[in-house]
Amino acid sequence: MYMKQKKKSLFSLLLALMMMAGLMQGMTVETKAATNSVQAGPFTLSRDSGAIVEGVDYTYGKYESGNRNSLTILTDDITIAMDENAEPTSDIIELGEFNNLPLDSFSKVTFSNLKMKSYYNNIYSNVDHIHITLVGSNELVSIKEKSETYGGYAIFGHGSVTIENSPYGSLYATGDGLGWGAISVSEGYGKSDACITVGDAMSMKSSTTLMADISELTDTPQVWRDYIGAGKNYMDIKSAKTLLIGMWKHSHTWSYALDESKDGSRILATCSGLGDCNEKDASLWLSLSAENTDYDGTAKAANITISEDWKRLNLPVPEIVYYLSGTDTKTNSDNSGAEAVGGAPKLPGSYKAQVTVGTDTKATKEFTITCKHGEWVETVSDSYLKTAATCTAPAVYYKSCKLCGAKGTETFTSGNPLGHDFSNNAEVCRREGCNEKNPDYKPATPVIIEGAGGEWTKESGATLRFRSDAGISSFLRVEVDGTVVDAKNYMVTEGSTIVTFTAEYLESLATGKHTVAIVSSISGEEKKATAEFTVAKKADTTSGNSTPNTEQTTAQKTKALKTGDESPVGYLLALLALCGAAVVFTGKKGYLK
Structure with missing residues (x-):
């Protein structure tokens, strides 16, 4: 027992030391690195x-x-x-x-x-x-x-x-x-x-x-x-x-300004430090230059030139940053072919080189890269697409410069016309901008989309409505059971074509099934949207105590005779079987002596 407790204590001590080491390690990570x-x-x-x-x-x-x-x-x-x-x-x-x-x-x-x-x-x-x-x-x-x-x-x-x-x-x-x-x-x-x-x-x-x-x-x-x-x-x-x-020793504090006589491409430096400066007569300037050049696929960099005194005094020489001309947009691989953002451009175009000295003194120089466009080639690409292919004409593209890829003014065609799209029995071509009629077009037969299979009851005073999917502008007439219906017996409304029969007309129809046809002119042809409906007799309102008719009574009797399980004899037989089962059960339990 003592040994078990001792082992448990040693294990707890080891666990605590491990936790403390982890905590110290975490604290070390959080502490800032020390340096002189x-x-x-x-x-x-x-x-x-x-x-x-x-x-x-x-x-x-x-x-x-x-x-x-x-x-x-x-x-x-x-x-x-x-x-x-x-x-x-x-x-x-x-x-x-x-x-x-x-x-x-x-x-x-x-x-x-x-x-x-x-x-x-x-x-x-x-x-x-x-x-x-x-x-x-x-x-x-x-x-x-x-x-x-x-x-x-x-x-x-x-x-x-x-x-x-x-x-x-x-x-x-x-x-x-x-x-x-x-x-x-x-x-x-x-x-x-x-x-x-x-x-x-x-x-x-x-x-x-x-x-x-x-x-x-x-x-x-x-x-x-x-x-x-x-x-x-x-x-x-x-x-x-x-x-x-104390004894003052002059130290330089450099100020920078543009040389107005050099179109903004040169920066001058002067010392504004306290006391006499022995460099007040020094020639301190930095100049930025860039030449217009022909395109050859390589980066075109501007140049910085500094005076000997600028170099001797170790004044700053900044990096050149490039922009699209007239903008603050830096060059990149997409807009100029530059290998880095703000890097020297490769592609033809107008650009601005810029350097910044001190806080915000900037010198700039504009330059242009021009391609002579020696050979124009046919390249099928969306970049050169003039007009897309149509039903009757192929796609048209601009030719491009073989050297720089610039888009020219001459064109060429590629591929075949698309052909007309009369799919799904379209009346005219489905392609945008084409109104060509389908020579094989077969007008679709309109259908009844509301009211089919409807029922109307005599003496109800109600109307009955049918709706065809044909447009109302193509409506011609209405037929019932093949006979043209006088227009006074119905009303036609839009949506697409809705025909509503009057109650007076429906009373004139015999009970039973009828066929209605809404006739429309589709592409010059008469087309009928048909559906059946039923005219029913008025419901029987006689009292429920009336004596059933002879046919119904006879049928009920016949059914009772044929269906044994619905007769009293069936019920009696089921009851007898249930009693017998109860006797057997109680006998097995020992209650029947």
Whole structure:
């Protein structure tokens, strides 16, 4: 007994371990893969000390208001970077989650070549004290949507913000900050002694003007605990709406536009990055070309040409996408013979090549593929059908180009005429568009489709109706028992031909069966739709107590004599047999002594 219980316990333990292993495996499947570098929208997140996991170290998704996304950092030592040549993003960055006290406790983050520009705050800090290290050239631009309103912040902290000494980085920040400037912290929410600190090795220049160029930053600002301003004493202080922290190193921000002198087929690039650009005299262009060409069954691709400076600076070279000329319909195998959607066309026609650089700068070039149509051939196909075969003529087709398959103007015939269809004794040909009469047509005899076999009773005062399937327009007359009936004795109505006899006429007929004929003219011939009907005597209304007639009484007597099982003698014999069976049964049971 003990061994059985022990085995049962071991089995239960093994089953539980298996279930736990399955659960852990399922949890592993649900967890996001960990890596030291991840992409979140325009941002690249990395960490030297360990992996980064979405939902644990960061989140990225739609912000609660406005048409933008939010990157929220949740743990320490994460570098947030953007590509040096990237265009500014309108997304925002949140350091920590906005919630009740205490504020989030992590403290380190690195900004690398950030380019942020929007009508809102660029960066929120919901951390008790965040330490920011700068790498590369960072641009945080919060612009006013309307000049008469207050604008947002480049950086706003609910706790303290420290910009660490960063020998390899700098920050250009501009924002109205509700009048407090580009960078500010709040003591009204979160940390009551929140303050701003800038590393003593970091130089600062400023302007009280929003969106000032780097060359216009002539003021030397200082930190006044919760904001940065320019002025020698508190009464003279004006908020620094544009700040440069650190030694600025120019980074390119490329803008693209069509070269209007080149019919929309060339794109020019210019740098709009902050500070002096040493490429302002560079020749930066991308040109799209496509030639009109003859059809030979191969794909006809457009070409992209770029300047040496464009190539040297590694500016983007997009793929060419092809459309049907004058439309937004991309080429495909059906409409142009292209091997892929938007691919280079093969078939004759007019097309548009297009490239897109940056967000939406497009260059286009129109071109045509033409076939010389050297030889026209006869190909039987619905694609080339001019007229289908008829009863008296064969099908007619257009000739087509042997090389490209285009439809020509010359025609040829194929096959034989279909011939007339007079099936099922059709009066005219059944084929659509043919009215040929059937020379062997035999007019069908009409029939009575309602009223056949009907019965009418004398003195009933009722009418009697018959219906022929012949059209009313072909009606000639009515006959009963071969005699033409005077029209006053019936009424003719449509549907197809309905004849209704009057009660007076029906009274004139003898009792018994009669034959009615509705005569119609079918294809010039008289045809009769016939049916029988019965005129019956009035029903006998004499009392049920009357003495039956002699014939009926005699018949009943005869039947009684012939059918023994209906006589009293039959009933008596059956009763006697039943009694005998009862005596035998009771005797076997021992009750008969």
